[in-house]
Amino acid sequence: MRGNSKRRGAVRRPGSKKGPTKGTGGKNRRALEGRGPTPKAEDRPYHPAAKRKAESERRSQAAPQKPARASAAQEAGGTGAAKKQAEHVIGRNSVVEALRANVPAIRLDIAQGIEMDERVREALDLAGARGVEIAQVTKRELDARLGAVHQGVALRVAPYQYASVRDLLARADQAGTPALIVALDQVTDPHNLGASLRSAAAFGAHGVLIPERRSAQMGATAWKVSAGAAARVPVARATNLVAALELCKQEGAFVVGLDAQGVADADRLDLATGPLVVVVGSEGKGLARLTREACDLTVAVPIDAATESLNAAVAVGIVLYEVAKQRRAAPLPKRP
Numbered sequence: 001m002r003g004n005s006k007r008r009g010a011v012r013r014p015g016s017k018k019g020p021t022k023g024t025g026g027k028n029r030r031a032l033e034g035r036g037p038t039p040k041a042e043d044r045p046y047h048p049a050a051k052r053k054a055e056s057e058r059r060s061q062a063a064p065q066k067p068a069r070a071s072a073a074q075e076a077g078g079t080g081a082a083k084k085q086a087e088h089v090i091g092r093n094s095v096v097e098a099l100r101a102n103v104p105a106i107r108l109d110i111a112q113g114i115e116m117d118e119r120v121r122e123a124l125d126l127a128g129a130r131g132v133e134i135a136q137v138t139k140r141e142l143d144a145r146l147g148a149v150h151q152g153v154a155l156r157v158a159p160y161q162y163a164s165v166r167d168l169l170a171r172a173d174q175a176g177t178p179a180l181i182v183a184l185d186q187v188t189d190p191h192n193l194g195a196s197l198r199s200a201a202a203f204g205a206h207g208v209l210i211p212e213r214r215s216a217q218m219g220a221t222a223w224k225v226s227a228g229a230a231a232r233v234p235v236a237r238a239t240n241l242v243a244a245l246e247l248c249k250q251e252g253a254f255v256v257g258l259d260a261q262g263v264a265d266a267d268r269l270d271l272a273t274g275p276l277v278v279v280v281g282s283e284g285k286g287l288a289r290l291t292r293e294a295c296d297l298t299v300a301v302p303i304d305a306a307t308e309s310l311n312a313a314v315a316v317g318i319v320l321y322e323v324a325k326q327r328r329a330a331p332l333p334k335r336p
Helices: 025-031 048-062 091-098 118-130 140-147 165-175 192-203 220-225 240-251 291-295 311-329
Strands: 088-092 103-109 133-137 151-158 180-185 207-210 235-238 254-258 275-283 297-300
Touching: 025 151, 025 165, 048 254, 048 297, 088 091, 088 140, 088 220, 091 103, 091 118, 091 220, 103 118, 103 140, 118 133, 118 151, 133 140, 151 192, 165 180, 165 207, 165 235, 165 240, 180 240, 180 311, 192 220, 192 254, 192 311, 240 254, 240 275, 240 291, 254 291, 275 311
Parallel strands: 103 133, 180 207, 180 275, 207 235, 254 275, 254 297
Antiparallel strands: 088 151, 103 151
């Protein structure tokens, strides 16, 4: 019979009866409070994210701590952020020139099965003589790592050590010839930076000056395009390009800017035999307003009217050739 607690076999244990109890308000209120916000996955002991976090902390504690290395800008006496990762010099000529110039090298990678010509042999000899690590890797590995035409040879080097504008002026003093510096304003293509370095080396310039911001920096592409010239011609980096140009003027150099609306033609550059800074702007925007105002003179390269403008690196080569020609024709004053 339903509800008959006296039936045979029915036993009710003391205290097992359920039902309303006295003063349940507090109990229900506590139930409504909940358990608080859900903890993050990495804070739950049995969650995979928590296990990965614990493993990462264990490895970081076990790994030896490396001393902090000064940035490239700090070592050069400059300011601003510098690349922390090592760069790669790629291409056979570029690698050989870098090793000849004693560029700080970490490792030389040679692709398996490449043709062992004179440049590859020289690279191996130079790296071996300097104690640089040599590794044989697959071409596919180099392709994936570099993403550029490397000719089967790559040299891993320390981050580029930029000079200062004073270093370039001092280099001219040591050579005993009037300073010749190329300044690039808003040139963001590393191919143009590398090609400008190559022209600077060919025509006796003492260095290339670039701004720290809105400009191509020295990397694998610039190294390769320079065809080794980056190992012979220093690159200075300035926090403020206009201030660096003013410093050159204080040291007796004339600042000449290349501009399509220049007041004179580049082949009539009468200032070529004295200390000179040639400023080149980007192909599209040209010289920035403040940079143009800092120039003592603006000159133009005469070109056909149907051509809108010249590539920045091409313009550098033309002007440096004209400067070199005039300096060969006229005796250069020797500095004391």
